[in-house]
Amino acid sequence: MTKPPMMKSPENHPTALAYDAECQGALAEHVDKLLNHAEAAGWDRTKAAAAMMYLSAKRLKARADGA
Numbered sequence: 180m181t182k183p184p185m186m187k188s189p190e191n192h193p194t195a196l197a198y199d200a201e202c203q204g205a206l207a208e209h210v211d212k213l214l215n216h217a218e219a220a221g222w223d224r225t226k227a228a229a230a231m232m233y234l235s236a237k238r239l240k241a242r243a244d245g246a
Contacts (some may be wrong), residue, residue, distance in 0.1 A: 186205045
């Protein structure tokens with residue numbers, strides 16, 4: 180028996196106008212939970228959100244660089 184995906188799959192093509200909003204909606208709950216976990220562990224929520232943005236950008240760059 181296969182597990183269902185942990186998040187909603189896209190219904191729109193990546194070039195569709197609705198794609199970004201759909202992706203944000205699919206990620207929002209997970210981001211909120213991660214920020215709640217960070218805050219519960221004692222991290223400042225704003226600093227944790229900034230760290231997530233930095234890490235996301237860093238991973239995109241590494242992927243673009245072929246790492």
